[in-house]
Amino acid sequence: MIDLEHLTITNAHNALSRGEYTVRELVDAYRAEIEKKNTDLNVYTSLFTDIDERVAIAQEMFTQGTATLLTGIPLALKSIIAKKGQVTNASSKILEHYTATYSATVVERLEQAGVIFLGSANADEFAMGASTENSAFGVTKNPVDPTRVAGGSSGGSIAAVKANMALAALGTDTGGSIREPAAFCGVIGLKSTYGAVSRYGSYPMGSSFDQITPTAKTIEDIRIVEEAMRGEDGYDMTCLPNEVWEKEVTKKTYTIAVPKRLVDGSDEEVKKVFYAFVNRIQQEGHTVTEVDIPILDMALAVYYILIPAEVSSNVARYDGLRYGTKVPGKDLWDTYAKTRGQGFGDEVKRRIMLGTYVLSAGYADKYYEKALALREELKSELKKVFATYDFILTPTAPSVAPKIGSLGDDPLKEYLLDVFTVTANTAGIPALSLPAGNTEEHLPVGAQFMAAWEKDNQLIDIAKKLGF
Amino acid sequence: MINVQPTVIREADVRHLARLAQLDLSDAEVTKFSTQLTSILQYVDRVKGVEISDDVKRDFRKINVFREDDHAHEAGEDREAILAEMPQCEDNMLIVQKILSTD
Numbered sequence: 001m002i003d004l005e006h007l008t009i010t011n012a013h014n015a016l017s018r019g020e021y022t023v024r025e026l027v028d029a030y031r032a033e034i035e036k037k038n039t040d041l042n043v044y045t046s047l048f049t050d051i052d053e054r055v056a057i058a059q060e061m062f063t064q065g066t067a068t069l070l071t072g073i074p075l076a077l078k079s080i081i082a083k084k085g086q087v088t089n090a091s092s093k094i095l096e097h098y099t100a101t102y103s104a105t106v107v108e109r110l111e112q113a114g115v116i117f118l119g120s121a122n123a124d125e126f127a128m129g130a131s132t133e134n135s136a137f138g139v140t141k142n143p144v145d146p147t148r149v150a151g152g153s154s155g156g157s158i159a160a161v162k163a164n165m166a167l168a169a170l171g172t173d174t175g176g177s178i179r180e181p182a183a184f185c186g187v188i189g190l191k192s193t194y195g196a197v198s199r200y201g202s203y204p205m206g207s208s209f210d211q212i213t214p215t216a217k218t219i220e221d222i223r224i225v226e227e228a229m230r231g232e233d234g235y236d237m238t239c240l241p242n243e244v245w246e247k248e249v250t251k252k253t254y255t256i257a258v259p260k261r262l263v264d265g266s267d268e269e270v271k272k273v274f275y276a277f278v279n280r281i282q283q284e285g286h287t288v289t290e291v292d293i294p295i296l297d298m299a300l301a302v303y304y305i306l307i308p309a310e311v312s313s314n315v316a317r318y319d320g321l322r323y324g325t326k327v328p329g330k331d332l333w334d335t336y337a338k339t340r341g342q343g344f345g346d347e348v349k350r351r352i353m354l355g356t357y358v359l360s361a362g363y364a365d366k367y368y369e370k371a372l373a374l375r376e377e378l379k380s381e382l383k384k385v386f387a388t389y390d391f392i393l394t395p396t397a398p399s400v401a402p403k404i405g406s407l408g409d410d411p412l413k414e415y416l417l418d419v420f421t422v423t424a425n426t427a428g429i430p431a432l433s434l435p436a437g438n439t440e441e442h443l444p445v446g447a448q449f450m451a452a453w454e455k456d457n458q459l460i461d462i463a464k465k466l467g468f
Numbered sequence: 469m470i471n472v473q474p475t476v477i478r479e480a481d482v483r484h485l486a487r488l489a490q491l492d493l494s495d496a497e498v499t500k501f502s503t504q505l506t507s508i509l510q511y512v513d514r515v516k517g518v519e520i521s522d523d524v525k526r527d528f529r530k531i532n533v534f535r536e537d538d539h540a541h542e543a544g545e546d547r548e549a550i551l552a553e554m555p556q557c558e559d560n561m562l563i564v565q566k567i568l569s570t571d
Contacts, residue, residue: 085549101549237533301512312489319490321564326555332565333490341492349493350504353485357477357509360488366516373520411504412511 002029004164009221012167013069016062023059023072027051027116030074033165034118041141041150043159045079047119048086054116061114069224071114076121076160076169081212082201083107083117090203091135092125094343095324104201105236106170106212106229113228118166121156125345126315127172127205129153130180130417131407134347139404142185144444148401151181154215158185161215168216168225174206175303176396176421178213179433183396183446186435188468189215190222192456194428195240197226198233206310209303209425219434219463226456240454248457253285256449257389260290262297265419266398273445274395277436281393284465289389295381296423298374303422304415305358305371312355315348350411379427386452391462394420396433396446424450432459434468475509477502 002021015021031051038044058072077083080090082100084107089095107117124134132140132155140155142148143163150159154171158181161169171178173191182189190213197212204210214225232239258278264271278288320326320339327342329335344352358367385392397417407413424431429450436447451459479502486493493501547560556563 098553099549101546101553234535237530298515298518301515304508305512305515320555321562323553324555332567334492335565336490337486337492340490344491346497346500349491349497350501350508352489352491353482353501353505354508356485356489357481357505367512370515370518370520374515374518377520409500409504410507412507415508415511 002026004029004033007167008218009069009073009167009216009224012073013067013071016072017067023055023062023116026072027055027074027118030118030165030167033163037163037165041143041146041159041163042122042138043140043156043163043165044076044119045089045091045122045135045137045156046087048083048117050085051116051118054111058114058116068113070110070228072116073114073168074116074118074166075110075225076119076157076166077107077117078154078157078169078171079120079123080127080172080203080205081107081170082203083120086120088120090126091123091137092343092345092348093136093325094318094320094339096136098324102201104212105198105233107201110225110228121154121160121169121171123156123171124153124177125348126203126311127153127174127177128311128347128351130176130414131402132156132181133404133407134345136345141404142401144185144442145401148403148443149184151184151397151401153177154189154213155181158182158187158189158215161187161217168214168221170225171213171215172202172205173211173213173425174209175307175425176418178215179421179431179446179448180397180417182215182433183435183448184401184444186438186444187215187217188219188222188435188463189213189433190226190456190459191424191431192226192230193240193430193454194425195238196230196430196456198229198231198236198239200233200235204314206307206425207314208310209307211425219460219468223460244454245457250458250461251390253287254390254458254462255388256281256286256288256391256393257291257293257385258288258393259293259296261292262420263394266395267400269439269441269443270395270397270399270445273437273439274447277447278393281466286462288393291385291389293381293385293392295374295378299378299423299426300415300419302371302374302378303418303426304354305367306375306426308351308355309359309368310355311348311351312359315344315352318343347411375426378423382423382427382429382452390451390455390458392450394448394450395436396420396448400439400443400445420448429453430456430459432463434463434466475506475513477505477509
């Protein structure tokens with residue numbers, strides 16, 4: 001019996017290399033967990049049809065001596081990341097039966113290394129949400145407490161890792177979509193510097209915010225997946241040059257800023273775990289200082305102006321003509337309106353209309369242009385903070401995972417869950433959510449480190465120093 | 469702090485936005501979204517009150533990166549797969565409804 005609960009990529013690799021078990025046995029162990037748990041937790045919306053083929057390829061790599069660390073390792077793939085020949089529907093009715101005609105660059109890179117993607121992980125529709133309740137195919141339950149949400153938008157990816165239904169997973173993070181569910185479920189989520197990982201093949205939501213992101217139980221597993229994905233790509237001009245990652249510097253101890261006034265807006269039970277984590281960090285010899293960064297108060301408002309603007313533009317392509325679901329109307333305009341009206345869920349429609357509003361004549365100056373200027377202010381204020389401190393530390397989310405259905409009809413409640421996470425995407429800086437501890441009711445709480453641009457390796461380093 | 473009127477999105481505004489964005493909404497949806505969009509906009513309205521210096525510059529790393537205008541891929545590569553995903557196509561052509569009236 002393979003101990004999936006404590007398995008790491010390196011352990012699995014060593015076992016496969018030694019012949020302790022085969023790739024097939026490893027994959028079958030995960031498939032057995034999926035069989036047991038998927039109906040209840042709703043982690044995968046579909047399993048991929050080429051698993052057996054991939055198993056054979058991976059096993060052959062071991063036979064030939066060409067196996068890498070990732071060969072034969074089973075991963076979950078968020079439903080908005082394309083895998084050629086497989087249904088990749090963004091958890092939306094408008095793409096319900098769409099079979100991707102190409103693979104994302106990260107999928108190609110990882111499959112070349114021998115990774116086995118098990119299936120399409122459930123998510124909030126088109127990555128819009130913080131609960132996975134906005135999926136067109138049902139919510140994903142939190143494996144720690146199935147009466148609660150797994151979080152979102154990468155709920156399925158995170159739950160797959162927590163529930164041993166994959167060894168690691170790919171999600172995306174546009175405003176917190178890998179970090180927040182990681183915090184809610186007690187695993188690790190990393191959002192790299194904007195441009196570290198190619199976005200080609202991830203259906204765009206907020207193009208200047210999106211990153212494809214790894215989730216796993218250990219920081220070494222995160223590092224392995226992240227390094228295998230990142231790097232220049234001819235299909236994504238926003239990628240950073242490879243040289244950026246060559247000059248990585250680590251420190252013996254780090255300086256950490258905590259924006260206390262903002263942090264103290266969190267729930268009591270979150271603060272308790274967070275400040276205990278701060279103590280732990282100080283005991284390891286790092287310096288923690290209370291600061292105030294007033295511009296952070298504006299980050300969520302800036303985010304919810306710019307994101308709907310970019311979203312409204314990015315989802316204009318779903319018109320029922322070239323791909324996806326079509327609802328025929330009496331003329332072309334009617335076909336568009338019916339297809340999109342019936343194919344999109346509420347959150348997508350809200351963001352489309354918000355985006356249309358903030359971009360429209362008479363309002364663009366007051367909202368969109370203003371938000372763009374504030375985005376630059378945010379970056380320049382953060383530059384000043386990072387001139388003095390290595391990291392900014394906050395809880396990942398202001399509360400523990402909400403009960404399913406409790407977010408109700410007020411979309412703002414869900415948006416406010418992102419209050420700590422949107423800053424990193426808005427500024428383009430890297431951020432890491434670590435499982436900091438549990439509340440008295442055994443619910444996971446995450447702590448989030450943010451670092452300066454291109455200092456991703458220091459995030460990995462502090463996590464390693466803290467024993468993750 | 470600049471004094472700002474709270475934004476209100478009425479049902480007529482929702483219908484207008486839905487028309488611009490090609491979204492068919494039911495009457496119940498129009499009512500619901502009117503309340504919800506008002507709530508969201510009243511939250512983001514806080515940006516209006518912030519004074520920004522006029523010379524906040526945007527830092528563009530790259531602008532409009534193009535590849536060479538040469539042989540990008542084999543002609544017809546993936547064509548079948550792409551056509552197979554079109555809801556309505558015939559003889560390798562995408563079918564659309566007419567956009568010009570004959571009246």
